[in-house]
Amino acid sequence: MAIRGILFDKDGTLIDFHRTWHAIGDRLALEAACGDRGKADDLMDLAGYDVAAGRFRADSIFAAGTNADIVALWYAAAPLAEREKRVKQFDRLTAEEGARSAVPLEGVSSALRSLHGQGYKLGVATNDSEDGARQTIEAIGIADLFVATYGYDSVARPKPAPDAIHAFCALTGLEPDEIAMVGDNRHDLEMARAGRAGLAVGVLSGTGTQERLAPLADVVLSSVRDLPAFLAGHGS
Structure with a gap:
């Protein structure tokens, strides 16, 4: 079937992951480390930040x-009630600071507007x-370009589970094989x-690499900005 709907990952796909999230992650790590710089660096490394590579x-x-x-990961020894409280705190802070610090990837907005104008459900x-x-x-x-926004807390199971695809299909009336999933990490493609x-x-605009993505992808593009041309050539 032709592609009629497209689901996009956010971080690394629509916005610049590194420029948006490093300072926020570091702030949360310092808090978890009670201000200890060395311990905060260890927590950042544990969660996936390569200090040497930046x-x-x-x-x-x-x-x-x-x-x-x-x-x-960071509060493994804390009681369940404290961890639940921390999750709510993280959700609130990352929502506010993530929006304030968000750096859109170059060319993404115009690509999305082109796709929206062609009638794709986004x-x-x-x-x-x-x-x-x-x-x-x-x-x-x-925001005006999207008919739905799914977070990890919107569905029973977050990526790589397929729940967001099922929800999107239920909302739009599309079949799964009419949906494209676009993302910069393997869990996006595993969900697809x-x-x-x-x-x-x-897409190679985030943290993923060609070597990591290619085995699961139908195609690997440099960025979302290349998607309209690809879909035009794909016959969708």
Whole structure:
């Protein structure tokens, strides 16, 4: 079937992951480390930040996980009630600061507007919170282009489970094989495969690499900005 709907990951796909999230992650790590710089660096490394390279690692908890995953990692010894409180704190802070700090990737807005103008149904599927995703797309001026926004807390199971694809299909009336999933990490493409999406698109604008993405992707593009031309050539 022709592609009629597209789900996009957010961080590394629509916004610049490194420029948006390093300072926020470091702030949360310092708090978890009670201000100890060395311990905070260790926590950052544990969650997937390569200090030497100055980059987040592909498919790490930072790159692919949820706030709940980070809390479970950094506060493993804390009682359940404290961890739940921390998750709510992380969700609130990352939603506000993520939107305030969001740096859109070059060419993404115009590509999305082109796809929207061609009649594609567009959605966001992220492992950020739904509120965080909504605040970010509003902050960078693209919220009007999407019919749905799914965070890790919008569905029973976050990526790589296919729940967001199922929800998007139920909302739009489209079949899974009419959906393309676009993302910069393997969990995006694993969701595409699990949900039987018609097209799995990897992008190199985030933390993922050609070597990591290619085995699961139907195509790997440099960025979302290349998607309209690819779909035109694909016959969708």
